[in-house]
Amino acid sequence: MAKINFGGTEENVVMREEFPLEKAREVLKDETIAVIGYGVQGPGQSLNLKDNGFNVIVGQRKESKTWDKAIADGWVPGETLFEIEEALEKATIIQYLLSDAGQIQMWDTVKKYLTPGKALYFSHGFGITYKERTGIVPPADVDVILVAPKGSGTSLRRMFLEGRGLNSSYAIFQDATGKAKDRVISLGIGVGSGYLFETDFKREVYSDLTGERGTLMGCIQGIFAAQYEVLRANGHTPSEAFNETVEELTQSLMPLVAENGMDWMYANTSTTAQRGALDWWKPFRDATKPVFEKLYSEVAAGNEAQRSIDSNSQADYRVKLDAELKELNESEMWQAGAAVRKLRPENQDK
Ligand SMILES: NC(=O)c1ccc[n+]([C@@H]2O[C@H](COP(=O)([O-])OP(=O)(O)OC[C@H]3O[C@@H](n4cnc5c(N)ncnc54)[C@H](O)[C@@H]3O)[C@@H](O)[C@H]2O)c1
Ligand SMILES: CC(C)(O)[C@@H](O)C(=O)O
Numbered sequence: 001m002a003k004i005n006f007g008g009t010e011e012n013v014v015m016r017e018e019f020p021l022e023k024a025r026e027v028l029k030d031e032t033i034a035v036i037g038y039g040v041q042g043p044g045q046s047l048n049l050k051d052n053g054f055n056v057i058v059g060q061r062k063e064s065k066t067w068d069k070a071i072a073d074g075w076v077p078g079e080t081l082f083e084i085e086e087a088l089e090k091a092t093i094i095q096y097l098l099s100d101a102g103q104i105q106m107w108d109t110v111k112k113y114l115t116p117g118k119a120l121y122f123s124h125g126f127g128i129t130y131k132e133r134t135g136i137v138p139p140a141d142v143d144v145i146l147v148a149p150k151g152s153g154t155s156l157r158r159m160f161l162e163g164r165g166l167n168s169s170y171a172i173f174q175d176a177t178g179k180a181k182d183r184v185i186s187l188g189i190g191v192g193s194g195y196l197f198e199t200d201f202k203r204e205v206y207s208d209l210t211g212e213r214g215t216l217m218g219c220i221q222g223i224f225a226a227q228y229e230v231l232r233a234n235g236h237t238p239s240e241a242f243n244e245t246v247e248e249l250t251q252s253l254m255p256l257v258a259e260n261g262m263d264w265m266y267a268n269t270s271t272t273a274q275r276g277a278l279d280w281w282k283p284f285r286d287a288t289k290p291v292f293e294k295l296y297s298e299v300a301a302g303n304e305a306q307r308s309i310d311s312n313s314q315a316d317y318r319v320k321l322d323a324e325l326k327e328l329n330e331s332e333m334w335q336a337g338a339a340v341r342k343l344r345p346e347n348q349d350k
C-alpha cells in the first residue's frame with residue numbers, strides 16, 4: 001500500500017506492482033467467483049477475470065438477451081453460465097452486478113446462499129449505504145466488499161484488452177473471515193483495475209451519484225445544451241454550434257486535458273482564449289455551485305437513491321427510460337453530432 005500525496009493530502013493507493021496478478025491468483029485459487037448479472041459491468045469484469053486466469057462463472061436469467069450475449073462472449077451453459085440461483089449456490093464469492101434496483105428485487109434469493117465464509121462483492125455502495133431503502137443487510141458471517149471501477153464497464157474491458165487498467169475504488173464493509181482485504185484487492189486486480197483507491201461504501205456512493213449527475217453526465221449535457229441553444233438562437237448553423245460545443249472539446253482539447261490537466265490546457269491556448277477563459281470560469285462556477293450543493297444534499301438525504309429505486313423498480317422501467325433516451329437522441333444537437341462524427345477522417349469509409 002503506497003501513501004500518495006494528492007495536492008497536499010495523503011491517501012492510500014494499491015499499486016499493481018506491489019500486488020501482482022500472480023499474488024491475486026494465489027489468494028483466490030480455491031474460490032469460485034460468480035458474476036451475477038450480465039449488463040454493463042458484468043461482461044467487463046467477468047471476461048477480464050477469466051482472461052486473467054481466475055475461476056469465474058456467470059449467473060444470468062435464461063430468457064434474456066443478455067443470456068444470449070453471454071453465450072456469444074464464450075460462456076458455456078452448464079459449465080460457466082448458469083441460472084442465477086445455480087451460480088449463487090456454486091459461488092464462494094458473489095459479485096452482485098445486477099442493476100441497483102434489480103439487487104433489491106433479488107436480495108431474498110441471494111441471502112439464502114450467503115453461507116458463512118462467503119464474500120459478497122458490490123461495484124457500488126448503493127445497496128449497503130441506503131439499507132433502510134434497499135433492505136440489503138448481509139449476515140454478519142460473510143465478507144462484504146466493494147470494487148467500483150471508475151468508468152464504464154465498456155472502458156474496463158477495452159482498456160484491459162489494450163493492456164491498460166481502469167482505476168477503481170475499493171472498500172471493506174465487513175471482514176468476517178479476516179481475508180476480506182486480500183480478497184478485495186485480488187478481485188480488484190482480477191477485474192482489470194489499474195490503481196485501487198481506498199474508500200468506504202458511503203463515500204463511494206455519494207461521490208459516484210454526484211459525479212454521474214454532475215460533471216460526468218448530467219451537468220455536462222446541460223452545459224452543452226445551454227451553449228448550443230444560445231449559438232443556434234443567434235443564427236449559428238447546427239454544425240458550427242456542435243463543433244464549438246462538443247466536437248472540439250472531445251476531439252482536441254479533452255485528450256490534452258487528460259494528458260496534462262486543464263492548467264496546462266489554459267497555458268497552451270491563445271492569449272485571447274486565456275484572457276476570456278480566466279475571466280469566465282468563476283461566473284460559471286458560481287452559477288452552477290448552488291446546483292451542485294442541492295445535488296449533494298439530495299444524494300446525502302437518500303432522495304436521489306429513492307427516486308432511482310422508485311423509477312427503476314417498475315415493471316416497464318426500461319421502456320420509460322428508452323423513451324426519454326430517444327428524446328435526447330433525436331434532439332437537433334445530437335443529430336448534428338452524428339453527422340459531424342461521420343465526417344471524421346477515420347469514419348469516412350464506414
Ligand atoms: N454501468 C457501469 O459502467 C457501472 C460502472 C460502475 C459501477 N456500476 C455498478 O455496477 C452494478 C451493475 O451495474 P450495470 O450498469 O452493469 O447494471 P445493468 O443495469 O446493466 O443491469 C445488470 C443486469 O441486471 C439484470 N437485472 C436487472 N433487474 C433484474 C432483476 N430484477 N432480476 C434479475 N436480473 C435483473 C439485467 O438483465 C442485466 O443483465 C451497479 O451496482 C452499478 O451501479 C456500473
Ligand atoms: C459509468 C459511471 C457513470 O461512472 C457509473 O457510475 C454508472 O453508474 O454507470
Ligand SMILES: [Mg+2]
Pocket residue numbers: 208209212
Ligand atoms: Mg454510478
Ligand SMILES: [Mg+2]
Pocket residue numbers: 149150151208212
Ligand atoms: Mg461511476
